[in-house]
């Protein structure tokens with residue numbers, strides 16, 4: 001008879017396998033997973049090699065640099081035992097995080113969004129959910145997931161998702177209401193991360209709201225509008241509280257002290273943003289992060305820059321604007337990722353329904369789709385990772401924050417499991433793959449038992465055992 005935990009899992013995720021069938025998982029710190037094998041990396045390397053010889057495009061080296069940084073960051077796992085206070089993250093906690101597509105009008109945001117949406121539908125054989133015309137859940141590509149599916153041949157398979165939202169274009173002055181400024185900015189307020197699409201294609205038929213194409217100027221406009229909106233929000237808070245704080249003087253209750261601290265932090269953050277920097281580029285204490293998170297600031301959200309080049313440029317791997325975009329990022333938001341892509345090329349690829357035909361077409365063209373890379377980068381920027389449950393009924397990838405404890409991870413599946421969690425059977429994905437299957441892995445003694453306070457690793461294949469399940473044994 002199945003334990004309580006097993007029954008819950010079979011209803012929700014893990015399928016009907018018995019605990020003995022369950023296995024290890026995680027892709028683990030040492031194995032930077034699917035990112036490493038994604039065709040985009042090959043492409044970026046090609047860009048990079050070619051760049052050295054390109055007169056018109058001084059350097060594409062930064063593409064490979066950013067990939068290396070991504071792989072490195074996905075390898076970095078929090079220490080198993082945390083002796084010191086845990087560092088708080090900017091942004092909402094949670095697993096169902098959203099990324100908004102942001103940029104000036106007519107830069108290709110909807111083209112990108114539509115292509116990524118239909119691409120995901122075509123590529124994945126699972127019930128895809130379009131929430132409304134401008135919000136979609138996009139499958140996060142993962143070769144480990146594909147391997148588990150091929151191994152377990154489950155009745156149902158559910159990959160990890162990232163919700164992407166198409167936000168209408170921002171114009172200069174949006175922070176003071178120009179265009180539909182405030183409405184668009186409040187849409188951005190509701191997302192956790194940003195795909196900032198910048199136009200790097202010229203086409204006389206596609207009007208540019210600022211006249212000619214100038215990506216550095218465009219980046220500056222969006223950067224400023226988001227910051228100006230933050231300054232306005234912070235100033236509103238300061239104005240509303242200033243008199244109270246002054247009245248308190250140097251004394252006051254514990255509560256007063258708390259309010260003063262909060263006020264001073266808001267002033268500090270306002271000064272930082274006023275100096276021209278995004279909030280996310282500051283180094284903030286946990287206390288400051290708590291206050292910042294209450295303010296829902298736009299410039300606190302992680303940004304991935306997407307340079308939308310023409311199909312022609314994408315195919316020939318040359319674009320005169322890319323070095324300027326890279327330079328702007330280095331000067332203004334160093335460390336942020338830049339991914340060149342072509343919404344036009346992606347639209348062509350997305351229109352091909354059969355995945356094999358799609359791959360064949362991309363191979364013939366000599367350049368892959370960038371969507372996998374874009375989604376993975378966005379996911380990584382949000383500090384997300386996934387673990388798996390796998391059985392004959394279902395193979396499923398579950399999203400959680402990097403560094404999450406087993407209990408937090410179990411809560412994704414069911415509160416009851418998390419609340420009465422005793423231990424977790426863990427298979428490390430790479431070991432599972434090497435062993436060639438769950439039974440083989442178990443026979444080699446590599447099924448690990450972890451406590452509920454252990455950290456779950458990216459790619460772990462887990463089976464949660466609850467208290468009730470144990471009591472029945």
Ligand SMILES: Nc1ncnc2c1ncn2[C@@H]1O[C@H](COP(=O)(O)OP(=O)(O)OP(=O)(O)O)[C@@H](O)[C@H]1O
Nearest residue numbers: 105106107108109110111168169201309310343344
């Ligand atoms: N890479 C590209 N090369 C050439 N044309 C492109 C490219 N990407 C998009 N376009 C074209 O640019 C135009 C504007 O695209 P789109 O509607 O996606 O922009 P948008 O950013 O969503 O605009 P808005 O903010 O007004 O909603 C469309 O005609 C589209 O076909």
Ligand SMILES: [Mg+2]
Nearest residue numbers: 109110168169
């Ligand atoms: Mg649009």
